[in-house]
Structures are given as structure tokens and as C-alpha cells.
Amino acid sequence: MLKIVGKISTIKSHYTNILIIGGSYGGLTSLKIIRDILKSKQTENKLRGGNEKLKITMIEPREGFLNLIAIPRTLVDMEFSSTQYFKYTDIGGLGIHRVIDAAGNIKVTNDKEDKDDLFEVTCIQGKVLNVGEKEANFTINGDESRNIKFDYVILASGRDRNYPVTPAGRTKEEFLKEMKEFYDVISNKDIQTISIIGAGAVGIELSGEIKHFFPNKHVNLIHPHDSFPPEPLSGELKQAVKESLERAQIRIHYDTRIEKELENGDLLTTFGSVIKSDLNYWSTSKYNNIKIVDKYLRSDFLLPDSTLRVNDMLQLSNGEKTILNFFCIGDIADLPIIKTAGWALFMAAIAGKNIVSNIFGEEMVERLPPTEKMPRGILLVCGNGDVISSNNGIVEVNNPEYVEAYKDYRFSSSFKYLQLDLPTEN
16 A cells, blocks of 8 residues: 655656666566566575665556557457556555655555565656666656756667557556546447458557457558568468458458548558548557657667667667666567567666666676577467467467467466566556
8 A cells, every 4th residue: 555645846856776668578678687686686685774775666657557469459349448558556566665645645555564664665656757877857748847857777668659559648547447448439320331450460460450349340451562461471360360351351451552531531552542431540650769868879879760779788879879777678679579568578677687787787688689599489469369379480369378478469478477466457
């Protein structure tokens, strides 16, 4: 339980040993890994007490963890959507000591075991505006900018896509309202044909889920090239995806570019033909959240694809210059992999372990595998709920293990891996 002890309005400047920016898979895993290592060191009497506890701070605009990879399903299944968002303070095993919420309330734990810890985990519901080598600026609920200095930072800010696949709401109530609004539009009897423009992973899964939950609707999947998904995957995988969608009677439009959306919803192609449509979703853009990185760092490490250059320890590095205390994980890191939640977990563990090692004067030894040994796997929910997977070059349709994991888009399996518990009711 948490109790209110004050307001943040009285605090303009903060300090933390470790700052984590972003609270999705990468940020949450970083927090959990670091907390567990410190808990272990405390038990072994390797973490000494003093006037100042070792501080870990996570800043995230949402009040809880939203399973973003499940959005294609949450948009069409209202009962399911309520199971994909949990407040951080309701997640068992995360061990948050202090929360600063969107209203600026400072809350601390009443749990004696946590209060006796020699380190302090703080979760701030806020938005980072800028981050440099040693400090960041953030705001809570859009109020004045505040400063936080740090020794180490893990940037796990992820990427956004077009609304509503990236929801705007910060609370569970706001999230569910957004999902319901989209659901009401899709379920309207006057909406008979829905078009998804762009057959990346999100476009594929969204078209499959819409058709699965609304089988009487017509669904178009429109893509500008002759195959998909666009990642460097085998022809066998792409064929399996195509056949799954066709079995679900999704209309696939290859080599088709849309010039514009007409007033009635129909789509005018660059060939001059018209695709009849009542509702359209443009799954053609994604935006890595790197604008918050200070411009002098972006000038040295930002690549044209909006990723940041890193070394095998995930520190900002361009080969000539390395920022030793600045780690980047997840979608924003420049790596020759297909970005997945599993990779975010893996990268978070590398960054978290290396930071704690460095704090205690130990050598940082955690590294990414060599490029040639990095697996390029992917799992997609396609037509009729099919789970199409490619793992170590083996393509499968409905591998029982993956089907079970994707009943909630890997939410339960990921939390089990992290040894986190969810409340039975939320």
C-alpha cells in the first residue's frame, strides 16, 4: 500500500543514480533486473547502508504497463482489452517504494520489507522533454519543466504509430475508452468494408484480428510491394502469412499505392483505380521517440532511420566516441534484428546488469551476441487467429507453445519470465 506524504510542486530538482526513461517492456525489465540485483546484494551484505539510499527512477507517461503488442486485439475485443493494462503499483514483485503520480502527489510504501531496503525505486508518471549525458528535463501533467540529474540512464522510449494503435490515454480508464470508441466505429452496421494500408506486422495483425472478430465485414490489406512482411524473412514465412490471410478471406492488394482517401472513404490508387472502403487505417508510419535526446547527442549518434548508434554493451557509440553512462534499448537502438518484445527484455538485462556492475566497481561483461549470431525470428497473428512463426529458420503454423503464449500476446509468459505477478482483479 502507498500513502501520500507530499506534493511534487515543492520539488524542482531531483537526483537519481539510475534513470530509466520509458515503462514498456524494455523499461519495466530494466527496473526489475536492477531491483533484483540490488535486493540480492543487500541480502548478501554487499550493499551498504548510509544516509543516502541508492536511487533508481523510472519516468513513464502512463500510470501502468500497457501490453502494446496486443493493441490489434484490444481494438476489437473489449473483454480482452481490460486484461492488458495494469498499474505499476498493482504489479507484484516490482518493488516500487515511491510514486509521483500525474496529480503531483508523492506516495510512499507502507510495506515494512520494502521500507527497509537500502535502495529506493521511484516511479514518476511524467513525460521526459530532453535528456543529455548527465541530466534530463521532464514535466508532470504538462506543468512546468523539472530537472533530474543522474549517473546512468537507460533510454527505452520505444516507438509510436498512428492512433489508435498508439493510444493517447495515460490511465487504464482512458485507454479502455479509446479502445471502445474504435470498437464502436468498427461494429457499426454501416461500416461494411475496412481497409488497412500497409502490411507490416501491425497491419497484418490488425487485418487478421478485425476479420476474426467481425467475420461478416470485408477487410482489405493494401501493400505497395509484391510480398510482406517487409522484414528480411524467408519466402516460406511470407507465403505462410499470405495463405493464412487468404484462408480468412482477407482481400490482399499487392503492388498498390494509395494516392488519397476520398471523402466517402474510398481509396484512389496511383493507377487511377478506386478501392471501395468505409473505414481506413493507415499502418504506414512508425516514429521512434528519439527527439527527446539532446541535439548535440543526436548530431553524433542519430542515423537516418531514427535509430541511435550503440555498441555491443548498448552504450551510445559511433566507433569514435562512446557515452559510457548512456544506454539505449529496444526499438530506438540501431541493431540488425527484427525488433520484438523478447529482444527488448534481452537488451534490458544487458544494460541493467552492466550498470549495476559498474556502480560496484566490477567489470561490465554483458554484451550482445555477434551480428552473425543474432537470430531473426518473428511471430505474427494472422487469419483465423493463426500464429505464424519463424524461429531459427524454421517456419511453423500454430506451434502449440506459441499459440498458448499468444492467447494474451505474450503478456503472461513475459511476466512469468520476469517473476512478476498480476492481481486477480484490476
